[in-house]
Amino acid sequence: QTFKYAFQGDMGSLDPYSLNETFTLGFQGNFYEALTAYDENLKLIPALATSWENPEPNKWIFHLREGVKFHNGNDFTADDVIFSWERAQTDGSDLRGRAGQIASMTKVDDYTIEATTGQPNAVLMQDLTFLYIMDKEWSEEHDTLEATSPSDTNTNNYANLNENGTGPFMVVERQPDVKTKLVRFDGYWKDIKSNVKEVEFTPITQASTRVAALISGEMDLVYPVAVQDWKRLDEAEGVAPLTGPEARTIFLGMDQERDELLYSNIKGKNPFKDQKVRAAFAHAINLDAIKKKIMRGSSTPAGILIAPQINGFNAEIAKPYSYDPKLSKKLLEEAGYPDGFEVGMDCPNDRYVNDEKVCQAVASMLAKVGVKVDLNAQPKSKYFAKILATGGFDTSFYLLGWTPGSIDAHNAILNLMHSVDKDAQKGMFNLGHYSNARVDELTDEIGKETDPATRQAMIDEAFQIVKDEVGYLPLHQQPLSWGVREGVTVPQRADNVLDFRNVVLPE
Amino acid sequence: MISFIVKRLLQSVLVMLTVAFVAFALFNYVGDPISNMVGQDTTFAEREQLREQLGLNDPFIVQFGRFVGKAVQGDFGLSYHHKQPVSDLIAERMPATLELSFISALMSLLLGIPLGVYTALHRDSIISKLIMTGSLIGVSLPTFLIGILMILLFGVVWRVLPTFGRGDVVHLGWWSTGLLTESGLKSIIMPAFTLALFQMTLIMRLVRAEMLEILRTDFIKFARARGLPKRSVNYRHALKNTLVPVITITGLQIGSIIAFAIITESVFQWPGMGLLFIQAISDVDIPIMAAYLVMIALFFVVINLIVDVLYFLVDPRLRVDRVSSGR
Amino acid sequence: MKQALKRFFDGDLWYSFSHSPIVILSAVVTLLIILAAIFAPWIAPHNPFDLAAIDIMDSNLPPAWNEFDGDIRFLLGTDDQGRDILSTILYGARISLLVGFASVAFSVVLGVGLGLVSGYVGGRTDTFIMRIADVQLSFPAILIALLIDGVARGIFPRELHDELAVYVLIFAIGISGWVQYARTVRGATMVEKGKEYVQAARVIGIRPGTILFRHILPNVTGPVLVIGTIHLALAIITEATLSFLGVGVPPTTPSLGTLIRIGNDYLFSGEWWITIFPGVALILLVLAVNLLGDWLRDALNPKLR
Amino acid sequence: MTLLEVKDLRIEFPSRRGTMVAVDKVNLHVNPGEVLGVVGESGAGKSTIGNAVIGLLEPPGRMAAGEVYLQGERIDNLSDNAKRKLRGKRIGMIFQDPLTSLDPLQTIEKQLVETILLHLDLNENEAQQRAVDLLRQVGIPDPDHRVKQYPHQFSGGMRQRVVIALALCAEPEVIIADEPTTALDVSIQAQILELIKKLCIEKNVGMMIITHDMGVIADVTDRVAVMYRGNLVEEGPTAKILGDPDHPYTQSLISAVPRPDKRLDRFPLVEYIESAGDAKKSLDVANHWLGQARDFGDHYTGPLIHVENLYMRFLTKNSMFKSKREYFDAVKDANFEINSGEIFGLVGESGSGKSTIARMISGLYTPAEGSIYFAGTDLTQITTEKKRDYFRRQMQMIFQDPFSSLNPRKKVLDIVAEPIRFHGLASSRAETETIVRDLLDHVGLGDKAALKYPHEFSGGQRQRISIARALATRPRFLICDEPTSALDVSIQAQILNLLKDLQAELGLTMLFISHDLPVIRQMCDKVGVMRHGQLLEVADTEQLFENPQHEYSQHLLELMPKLSNVKAA
Ligand SMILES: Nc1ncnc2c1ncn2[C@@H]1O[C@H](COP(=O)(O)OP(=O)(O)OP(=O)(O)O)[C@@H](O)[C@H]1O
Ligand SMILES: Nc1ncnc2c1ncn2[C@@H]1O[C@H](COP(=O)(O)OP(=O)(O)OP(=O)(O)O)[C@@H](O)[C@H]1O
Numbered sequence A: 001q002t003f004k005y006a007f008q009g010d011m012g013s014l015d016p017y018s019l020n021e022t023f024t025l026g027f028q029g030n031f032y033e034a035l036t037a038y039d040e041n042l043k044l045i046p047a048l049a050t051s052w053e054n055p056e057p058n059k060w061i062f063h064l065r066e067g068v069k070f071h072n073g074n075d076f077t078a079d080d081v082i083f084s085w086e087r088a089q090t091d092g093s094d095l096r097g098r099a100g101q102i103a104s105m106t107k108v109d110d111y112t113i114e115a116t117t118g119q120p121n122a123v124l125m126q127d128l129t130f131l132y133i134m135d136k137e138w139s140e141e142h143d144t145l146e147a148t149s150p151s152d153t154n155t156n157n158y159a160n161l162n163e164n165g166t167g168p169f170m171v172v173e174r175q176p177d178v179k180t181k182l183v184r185f186d187g188y189w190k191d192i193k194s195n196v197k198e199v200e201f202t203p204i205t206q207a208s209t210r211v212a213a214l215i216s217g218e219m220d221l222v223y224p225v226a227v228q229d230w231k232r233l234d235e236a237e238g239v240a241p242l243t244g245p246e247a248r249t250i251f252l253g254m255d256q257e258r259d260e261l262l263y264s265n266i267k268g269k270n271p272f273k274d275q276k277v278r279a280a281f282a283h284a285i286n287l288d289a290i291k292k293k294i295m296r297g298s299s300t301p302a303g304i305l306i307a308p309q310i311n312g313f314n315a316e317i318a319k320p321y322s323y324d325p326k327l328s329k330k331l332l333e334e335a336g337y338p339d340g341f342e343v344g345m346d347c348p349n350d351r352y353v354n355d356e357k358v359c360q361a362v363a364s365m366l367a368k369v370g371v372k373v374d375l376n377a378q379p380k381s382k383y384f385a386k387i388l389a390t391g392g393f394d395t396s397f398y399l400l401g402w403t404p405g406s407i408d409a410h411n412a413i414l415n416l417m418h419s420v421d422k423d424a425q426k427g428m429f430n431l432g433h434y435s436n437a438r439v440d441e442l443t444d445e446i447g448k449e450t451d452p453a454t455r456q457a458m459i460d461e462a463f464q465i466v467k468d469e470v471g472y473l474p475l476h477q478q479p480l481s482w483g484v485r486e487g488v489t490v491p492q493r494a495d496n497v498l499d500f501r502n503v504v505l506p507e
Numbered sequence B: 001m002i003s004f005i006v007k008r009l010l011q012s013v014l015v016m017l018t019v020a021f022v023a024f025a026l027f028n029y030v031g032d033p034i035s036n037m038v039g040q041d042t043t044f045a046e047r048e049q050l051r052e053q054l055g056l057n058d059p060f061i062v063q064f065g066r067f068v069g070k071a072v073q074g075d076f077g078l079s080y081h082h083k084q085p086v087s088d089l090i091a092e093r094m095p096a097t098l099e100l101s102f103i104s105a106l107m108s109l110l111l112g113i114p115l116g117v118y119t120a121l122h123r124d125s126i127i128s129k130l131i132m133t134g135s136l137i138g139v140s141l142p143t144f145l146i147g148i149l150m151i152l153l154f155g156v157v158w159r160v161l162p163t164f165g166r167g168d169v170v171h172l173g174w175w176s177t178g179l180l181t182e183s184g185l186k187s188i189i190m191p192a193f194t195l196a197l198f199q200m201t202l203i204m205r206l207v208r209a210e211m212l213e214i215l216r217t218d219f220i221k222f223a224r225a226r227g228l229p230k231r232s233v234n235y236r237h238a239l240k241n242t243l244v245p246v247i248t249i250t251g252l253q254i255g256s257i258i259a260f261a262i263i264t265e266s267v268f269q270w271p272g273m274g275l276l277f278i279q280a281i282s283d284v285d286i287p288i289m290a291a292y293l294v295m296i297a298l299f300f301v302v303i304n305l306i307v308d309v310l311y312f313l314v315d316p317r318l319r320v321d322r323v324s325s326g327r
Numbered sequence C: 001m002k003q004a005l006k007r008f009f010d011g012d013l014w015y016s017f018s019h020s021p022i023v024i025l026s027a028v029v030t031l032l033i034i035l036a037a038i039f040a041p042w043i044a045p046h047n048p049f050d051l052a053a054i055d056i057m058d059s060n061l062p063p064a065w066n067e068f069d070g071d072i073r074f075l076l077g078t079d080d081q082g083r084d085i086l087s088t089i090l091y092g093a094r095i096s097l098l099v100g101f102a103s104v105a106f107s108v109v110l111g112v113g114l115g116l117v118s119g120y121v122g123g124r125t126d127t128f129i130m131r132i133a134d135v136q137l138s139f140p141a142i143l144i145a146l147l148i149d150g151v152a153r154g155i156f157p158r159e160l161h162d163e164l165a166v167y168v169l170i171f172a173i174g175i176s177g178w179v180q181y182a183r184t185v186r187g188a189t190m191v192e193k194g195k196e197y198v199q200a201a202r203v204i205g206i207r208p209g210t211i212l213f214r215h216i217l218p219n220v221t222g223p224v225l226v227i228g229t230i231h232l233a234l235a236i237i238t239e240a241t242l243s244f245l246g247v248g249v250p251p252t253t254p255s256l257g258t259l260i261r262i263g264n265d266y267l268f269s270g271e272w273w274i275t276i277f278p279g280v281a282l283i284l285l286v287l288a289v290n291l292l293g294d295w296l297r298d299a300l301n302p303k304l305r
Numbered sequence D: 001m002t003l004l005e006v007k008d009l010r011i012e013f014p015s016r017r018g019t020m021v022a023v024d025k026v027n028l029h030v031n032p033g034e035v036l037g038v039v040g041e042s043g044a045g046k047s048t049i050g051n052a053v054i055g056l057l058e059p060p061g062r063m064a065a066g067e068v069y070l071q072g073e074r075i076d077n078l079s080d081n082a083k084r085k086l087r088g089k090r091i092g093m094i095f096q097d098p099l100t101s102l103d104p105l106q107t108i109e110k111q112l113v114e115t116i117l118l119h120l121d122l123n124e125n126e127a128q129q130r131a132v133d134l135l136r137q138v139g140i141p142d143p144d145h146r147v148k149q150y151p152h153q154f155s156g157g158m159r160q161r162v163v164i165a166l167a168l169c170a171e172p173e174v175i176i177a178d179e180p181t182t183a184l185d186v187s188i189q190a191q192i193l194e195l196i197k198k199l200c201i202e203k204n205v206g207m208m209i210i211t212h213d214m215g216v217i218a219d220v221t222d223r224v225a226v227m228y229r230g231n232l233v234e235e236g237p238t239a240k241i242l243g244d245p246d247h248p249y250t251q252s253l254i255s256a257v258p259r260p261d262k263r264l265d266r267f268p269l270v271e272y273i274e275s276a277g278d279a280k281k282s283l284d285v286a287n288h289w290l291g292q293a294r295d296f297g298d299h300y301t302g303p304l305i306h307v308e309n310l311y312m313r314f315l316t317k318n319s320m321f322k323s324k325r326e327y328f329d330a331v332k333d334a335n336f337e338i339n340s341g342e343i344f345g346l347v348g349e350s351g352s353g354k355s356t357i358a359r360m361i362s363g364l365y366t367p368a369e370g371s372i373y374f375a376g377t378d379l380t381q382i383t384t385e386k387k388r389d390y391f392r393r394q395m396q397m398i399f400q401d402p403f404s405s406l407n408p409r410k411k412v413l414d415i416v417a418e419p420i421r422f423h424g425l426a427s428s429r430a431e432t433e434t435i436v437r438d439l440l441d442h443v444g445l446g447d448k449a450a451l452k453y454p455h456e457f458s459g460g461q462r463q464r465i466s467i468a469r470a471l472a473t474r475p476r477f478l479i480c481d482e483p484t485s486a487l488d489v490s491i492q493a494q495i496l497n498l499l500k501d502l503q504a505e506l507g508l509t510m511l512f513i514s515h516d517l518p519v520i521r522q523m524c525d526k527v528g529v530m531r532h533g534q535l536l537e538v539a540d541t542e543q544l545f546e547n548p549q550h551e552y553s554q555h556l557l558e559l560m561p562k563l564s565n566v567k568a569a
């Protein structure tokens, strides 16, 4: 039973610490495993750890699973965990952030580990889901004690093209960007649903080629599929679209920091500093039209920066701003812009679902209340180079999407809503420099608070403030959009991760 | 001849240096490599550290110098995205691209030249007018559109050809070929044809235009007066005399297919160098881009060298008498 | 002036033009497309570049004759933003024609000039120009466009960036195309310069420049016209590709090529009109221009008349 | 039975400016073993007849009426393919223009072998052998080696011989030879004519030979047909036509033939001109445009041209190492002087380096060694274009090959006007045009020629365009590389007289290259004889003709065809 599927790109490396990115980590999750994992509904479940305790706020004890074998037959033990944790903090690692949550780790016995954290951490277990465990002996044998990185001290890192995990599949052939082949690992410790014996993965860049490959019968699953192609998949025989909401929220941000916008005809002042202008924008955008026309009914209009799947989401606060162009015009008039103004907008064109088209629609909607938008749509490489901190936040008005890596609201609040603080690495994706002292305070509290109810209240408060002040203009949660061969069952995780453990092919 | 070639190869070193230099000046504008190398959660301090490690903060002259220094030792560095030595990656992708360009060049020559000759010989016939017009439709549509339409037709509706990739390949030493398996052969048809379309039209039209002139020359008339058969007059004498521009253009076209069959390769997910390159652009994978551009420079120098040598082989008038040209 | 006109209408060029219906038809088509583009604001039913005038709710409507969703306001249907396809073709053609013709003209002038010099002078000059060509060839239009765009953005003040976009495109596409002309012309020039008519001109004392342009150039235009007319299509399409990389015209003012590219996303979903109509417009233009080019090439050759 | 017969032939060139009738009501025949000579005015339609016979008229030209028979079989209405089978095999054709008749991209051997294999039942080796033999027969020195070369490496005369070899290689029944010997020196010419005679006698081949050279006519032809303005005006046995012509045109033609035996002041002009206006009128040089503004500033009195130790070397094999390069010495140590107002003749074997010397003086080739002084200035030392211009205006050249020395894309008007415009010799466009038309008139083309393109002209007519262009700068020194070999004697006389007038009235100095010894005798004051790149002898004309010193010169003069030795019947 070979399962063939395609995605738009390839994972950067087989090395589990080389890139902290959902697709790469998600793929690696099929041959590597961490102490904890998510199930199909993003619920935390034990994996290589059978259970864990939190006897003190900063202290954790993990009980490891016995009888687990790596693909090369080695036994999984506490040494491997500690080794992996150390390796994940080497120079080339991109998972230092996750691994660094744990300040120290000691082996109690072969199957018990004690760890301490720098500060109390409510989401440590979530953060560990993607911190995969490697085999110490194997790494030593192949001299791959450091994570794969592009710095040249590191040529031909063995783990880059080879793996030795504990997961249910083993990589048998790896041609980066061309083809990756996996086969079932017989010694896997757990019974899984899947009847897949072999997996063949091919990256296909072009959306239409991907869809064609599915319809023509060469693929069992392809993703992402352009939303407008769902109709086609529905009509075509033997295939169907598979959709669901993604945990990513798409939103617009505005520069609320500079005294004069970089890209605008208004000189000497910054219209976005005026809450009325921001509100006018919020009411000018017709989220339902975007949903219906551009997203073909597949998006979920949003009122805050996190999606329902995210821990901390509260439906009451999350109601979108109303579409009311009259109100919008009125607000603009009150703010002193009866004829509107011009503003430049930055937009990626290859990052999110229909990103450029959404921007265009926003531009046209704003035009109707008098705001003239000069759209600058670029590929993500140039786009991010321009708007992020490294580019000096060179933007006045932009579109961005965010999925909290830990599936928890704190991550979004910290990165997007906290004031920019370069030293403390806070608010680093708050590109428009939205700032509110109370939100800053709350952010720190939420990070430490372990009591769910109190924590939720604080989260709600933070989102409410941002919403009232119109700090951001949330647009929607974009859809997950896959196409599958009929008869193939694939659970679709909201973080867009494909887990082979649950893939069942028709007999 | 040998001296000519040696001189040319020496010049190519200069060309490659210049290319590398321009390339490094260019990299400031292609985007930020770091944001493609780390996850969104990676802190800015870590990003800065990586940037420092990779030497991206150095002035471009320094980066350029470092690149050249290593390149002369055959080291083109590690790809940012694949974390593999760039030379390995390029070597791995080269067979796919070379095969594709070879086949499509062959297609365009085998179709373009005879059609060009035909349309020149039968200037006013309906068929040649149809050929001339039809060929233009092929070039007025963008490659991506033609590619998709073909995929739709042959891959999805009729399901006779695979929609993507290279099919099964056979490894002969370090070379991988798809030309020895059925699925490999099937896979190459559509991308090769898509690529060939533009060139075929160009070559056909060039051949026709040049032929029309040559057919009016005295030596063709004399060849006919000697009773030489049509085939010999048209192909051996007339066609050969049209070759100088055709060789030039064919050389350049083959060069640019090898180098930048970007769109075709990505439409058909052809695992060649074009695909590698376009992804390197979108990943801002500077080591790949740099090494690749330099290698392409070498390609072009060699191709143009071959073209110039072919000039000399084809046209004896161009051979030596340089010395005699006065002011 | 009057005399010059008279001379022209009496000339062989006009004669052969006025006696070939296909050529006249091509000229009319070309002219119509150009005029339609120039006068787009007056003849287009909508202004697709005016963001306030388009409504996303009108998006993806099929052509007016479609029984189900056809809307009489939008003769050829609408695109994904609710722009009228017909109007967008008209407006978009302005950008495409400008970019197409200007960039081809640019590369022809540059390439032919350098090719002539290279082939005629030979020696070091030739080597130098040809090695520059090799360098040039190594960079695809995309990278050149990125470079030029980057430099232009660095040099010019922010306000000018939008106006600059088109010129950056012209320059980038133009500069990446000249080598083909240069090398072709160089090859032909090397053959041509050995002929006695060139030597006759040299004996008269004609300057090399004049010899090149007055004597050799007319004898090497054949391939240039062939490549040039075909390149027109390529330039228009390249513009669309470059726009996608963020170095072209903004998506809110789509060109013909951009429109085709947008439509490409909707081919599978059955919304064919977004890509087919501009495609047909482009084919018509390219066909007409190439037919004109073919004719001109033959007409300029006295032996073929 | 007649071998080849042409009945009532009419050939038209339709154009938008009206139909031009090139040939009308022409009847000709050739018997086996017979040589028919066709003479007549340049542009009379001689070549056109030849083209029509083998069915290769250039469009838009067409046969409007008439029939062509080969051995009694009608061939003009055959299918293309059937016609093709006749060509080369049964009818051999030698075109007028040897320089462009050969495929520039193939070796001589390839072209010969291809043709031989096609028509004769030989294998590769035999064909190659035959190719070499043929080349030897037409007098190419070192044929084993030369056969591997390309046309551009041959001199004009050598190419002409290759073309002849190509036409003969399949032993056709009829040969149409269009000015086969114009570019040949007398010794080669004699050899070729001998070959032709032999073919006719031994193989019973019929031959139609188109030529301007009355010596050749006298030498080889049995009958002569005389053409004038597209019509056949007279036809008859050679002796009769040469000795006692009936038609007034023929009479005046014969009287215009330059005499080899005695030097005259002027060439006798053809008196018979049907329509007035053309040619004829002698020109009042001093008051004519050509005679104005002739003060060149310097008052140099020494020899105008002085050539010293001149060498020219062609690279034949290039190599990175100097020692491995191979050269061919085309001119070796040439020394001569030309005084102001003098005409210096250069004769000699074809391929001996005459054109090369001309090209070096005109600045087209840079000599390997030696100096060329013009009015006391060493031209080889001039570095700037500006300075050179000054000399260029004073020095012009008429090229050997009229077919390639005219830019095919330019109208005759522009070609002739170019030097006038460039040197600013006329004040207005209209004036330029008047001058050009006048010049064209004086070389006998008529002013309608101005609006046509070169390919619309016959060989001789093209040569006249070339002459008009050279005169257009009002030069002080004129290099003439076989200026009249393509011209019929009447036009030749007219043009040579014009040149003589210019010399006499204005002191025009000339370097005059020719194979036609009678013409040399009439024209030149001094003559140089060349062979193998060496200037063997330089002497006053009369002295040379009366008493040649060098052995080779004596040989040349002996071979000079004379009108008197009409072929024995
Ligand atoms: N392609 C053409 N188009 C128009 N007129 C032509 C063309 N070729 C020849 N002619 C005209 O036909 C006439 C006869 O030309 P032809 O070449 O037969 O002359 P000819 O007798 O061979 O002269 P010459 O001795 O100078 O070679 C000339 O007046 C010439 O102008
Ligand atoms: N470009 C060249 N390369 C090599 N050899 C050449 C070249 N041009 C001329 N030659 C050789 O130089 C010699 C002299 O040529 P040139 O043209 O001066 O002869 P010529 O005396 O004018 O003969 P003809 O009377 O046949 O025109 C010939 O043997 C020829 O083969």
Ligand SMILES: [Mg+2]
Pocket: D046, D047, D048, D096, D178, D458, D459, D460
């Ligand atoms: Mg003739």
Ligand SMILES: [Mg+2]
Pocket: D155, D156, D157, D354, D355, D356, D400, D481
């Ligand atoms: Mg000569």
Ligand code: NI
Pocket: A009, A010, A011, A012, A176, A177, B081, B082, B279
């Ligand atoms: Ni990749």
